Amino acid sequence: MTTKAKLLTTITAITLSMIVWSCASISVFSPEAYKQAVDLKVESLNIMSFATMPYADYEEEVIYLNTELDKAFEFSKGRPDNEISTEQWEILIDKEGNLLGGFLKRWETEGSLSEMFVTEMQILVSDAFDTIIGLESGKIDPSEFK
Amino acid sequence: MPTFNDFVSILKSDLLDFAKENLEEYKNELLKDGTLFIEKVKSDLERWTEGLASGALSKTDFEFLLKGKKDLAQMEALKQLGLSKIRITKITNSIIDVVVGSAVKTFL
Numbered sequence: 001m002t003t004k005a006k007l008l009t010t011i012t013a014i015t016l017s018m019i020v021w022s023c024a025s026i027s028v029f030s031p032e033a034y035k036q037a038v039d040l041k042v043e044s045l046n047i048m049s050f051a052t053m054p055y056a057d058y059e060e061e062v063i064y065l066n067t068e069l070d071k072a073f074e075f076s077k078g079r080p081d082n083e084i085s086t087e088q089w090e091i092l093i094d095k096e097g098n099l100l101g102g103f104l105k106r107w108e109t110e111g112s113l114s115e116m117f118v119t120e121m122q123i124l125v126s127d128a129f130d131t132i133i134g135l136e137s138g139k140i141d142p143s144e145f146k
Numbered sequence: 147m148p149t150f151n152d153f154v155s156i157l158k159s160d161l162l163d164f165a166k167e168n169l170e171e172y173k174n175e176l177l178k179d180g181t182l183f184i185e186k187v188k189s190d191l192e193r194w195t196e197g198l199a200s201g202a203l204s205k206t207d208f209e210f211l212l213k214g215k216k217d218l219a220q221m222e223a224l225k226q227l228g229l230s231k232i233r234i235t236k237i238t239n240s241i242i243d244v245v246v247g248s249a250v251k252t253f254l
Contacts, residue, residue, distance in 0.1 A: 025235060026235065091217050103214075114204065117211070123190075124215065124218055135228040
């Protein structure tokens with residue numbers, strides 16, 4: 001084998017191994033996951049705005065929202081190499097935590113919440129969704145690998 | 147006829163240019179994100195302590211918000227970790243281009 005052929009073989013081997021390694025590190029962009037996060041952000045902030053009123057009046061909506069959030073979490077969990085996004089969803093919807101999951105649980109437990117608390121939590125939850133959306137939109141489109 | 151050493155020399159120089167350009171950009175982005183987050187924490191704390199003092203927020207509300215901010219910081223850190231991985235993937239792909247470009251410059 002000539003030096004040139006050896007060089008090309010080496011470059012090809014390095015290139016292939018780098019592509020395989022880099023593709024395995026994090027999931028690619030999913031338009032479905034992106035849309036799911038954006039839609040749930042809007043729905044969550046909307047339902048949160050009613051938390052100054054009795055929980056019993058919005059119980060049905062909160063149960064529906066919780067189901068949709070669980071679906072988003074499971075969707076994220078089922079995607080390959082998607083551990084980081086899944087961990088973000090886990091923190092956001094954790095009922096023992098202090099973001100959306102904890103907020104909805106507290107509303108249920110206490111019946112209603114103060115106006116300033118609701119407004120401030122909406123800001124936090126909005127920013128929390130933005131971290132999920134921001135990561136998803138930063139992911140590489142699968143077409144870039146073709 | 148160019149030698150393998152010529153190729154290595156060109157490749158080193160190309161990679162150095164590439165690294166300088168990309169690492170500087172990455173450093174600036176991280177600093178910008180970090181500064182923005184700290185500024186936001188500061189303004190949130192100011193509003194929350196005022197709310198606590200005026201009675202608009204209870205002690206439980208205040209504690210919940212503080213812990214919420216901690217959870218949010220964790221989510222932000224995860225985002226940055228993910229974006230770093232994406233950047234590494236992109237840089238890896240670009241390095242491949244640099245290697246191929248240097249080889250073409252040297253041998254073709």
